[in-house]
Amino acid sequence: MGVCDAIEQYAPAGKPSAMNAPHLPKVAGIDSTVPPQDHTVAPVPQAQGAPALMIQDRLAGWISDLTTLQELTERLARTAALDEALHELLRAGAALVGARRGLLVLEPSDGLGPDTTVGLGLTRADLGHIETVPRAATAFGRLLDAPPAPPGAETGIVNADLLADSTLDPRHREVAARLGYAASYALPLSTEAGRIGAAVWLYDEPAEPGERQRHLVGLYARQAAEHLARLTELDRARTTEVTLREELLPSRLPRVAGVRLAARHRTSALGGGDWFDALPLPDAALGLAVGSVTGSGPSAVAAMGRLRASLRAYAVMEGEDPVAVLSDLELLLRLTEPARSATALFAYCEPALRKIVLAGAGHSPPLVIGERRTEFVETSLSAPLGMLACWEAPSVEFQTQPGETVLLYTDGLLHRTGDAMDRAFARLHSAAASVPKPVREDPDALVDHVLRAVLPDGLDSVASDEDVVLLAARFE
Structure with a gap:
């Protein structure tokens, strides 16, 4: 009105x-103490111009x-x-x-x-x-x-x-x-x-x-x-989207001998397509994955769900070869959603040997956190999925020491800092290196420490336009 x-x-x-x-x-x-003039009683003229x-x-x-x-x-x-x-x-x-x-x-x-x-x-x-x-x-x-x-x-x-x-x-x-x-x-x-x-x-x-x-x-x-x-309508839409997103992500992490897992997921205000996964594989192996789909809103969430489900299927069939897994995923994305691209990282882990083979497509490298070292894993440079006619990049193999944690994350963690990428990587490395020894023994406490250190002063709020995913695997 x-x-x-x-x-x-x-x-x-x-x-x-x-x-x-x-x-x-x-x-x-x-001012409720001053009532308006009464209409039912004629006003008594007191001075010229009083009615006006x-x-x-x-x-x-x-x-x-x-x-x-x-x-x-x-x-x-x-x-x-x-x-x-x-x-x-x-x-x-x-x-x-x-x-x-x-x-x-x-x-x-x-x-x-x-x-x-x-x-x-x-x-x-x-x-x-x-x-x-x-x-x-x-x-x-x-x-x-x-x-x-x-x-x-x-x-x-x-x-x-x-x-x-x-x-x-x-x-x-x-x-x-x-x-x-x-x-x-x-x-x-x-x-x-x-x-x-x-x-x-x-x-x-x-x-x-x-x-x-x-x-x-x-x-x-x-x-x-x-x-x-x-x-109210906006709140309903956001609640529906968050519920859908949570249902598309793992409701709980698997228990695998020799490794302890923890994950954190922060959804952006717009609703992006960052995701993570951890699934048991044949021969007591473990598959770890993180990724991000371009775009935001319900379409990005749906694309994220389809991509994660497809990667699970490829990982079960040929998880010991992470390059083959991402190659299949790239082909699927290019054929079914040619207008969309995505980053992804898949790691095939053998907890008994503490051996990891991983491949990445346009994704940030993992971080190894231990008592004697805190360093990024050197991975080969590669374009995101859907950006090239044929994707393929060599895999990287490395081994962790007892008690070390491998931290996988999405770029949203770096973007939310508001810093240039080199400074954001330095902030992440500093946060990981400063983890106290008792905290390093608990992957849940470790990811919380890193999240608070990298994103202080409200940067971890839902008002951001960037999703954040952290996935930590501590090898015994």
């Missing part, structure tokens, strides 16, 4: 009810209210995360109705979620107490379970004195006394598509918002509901 529409709809209908709560918080442009002054004052009040409403709506529109928007709505609504605390229940009527409850001035324990009240006895429960109201109908629920209400549920009375609130005002959050939640603001003493305040918070809630509906 624009400012002009809000001006058209906002027409004072008489003297508003005064707030009973003392010392109400003030909001810019809203009253009209000017009334127009100034309307403009001030709408300015406040616009500022609050713009502040809400700047929120990009659903949880952030829920808290902003609660804070703005509390200021508009003169309350100090409140809660918002997000429960879309289509049943697809997400369902959550957030509080303002309430701890998780306080919300837990409120949730013990029978749903039908709560204002938000009655709003969420009621049939949709006609457009423009008054649907807010006012309870100006909860403890004086003889019909109040006993459990509700007990919780209100325990948490110290005496009145409430509840408002539904609805769009044309349906109801998505309800907000309840709580007063410490018997009180209720005036008509002017209810009108303004109603305008704000209608705008806020549309914004929450959009963020």
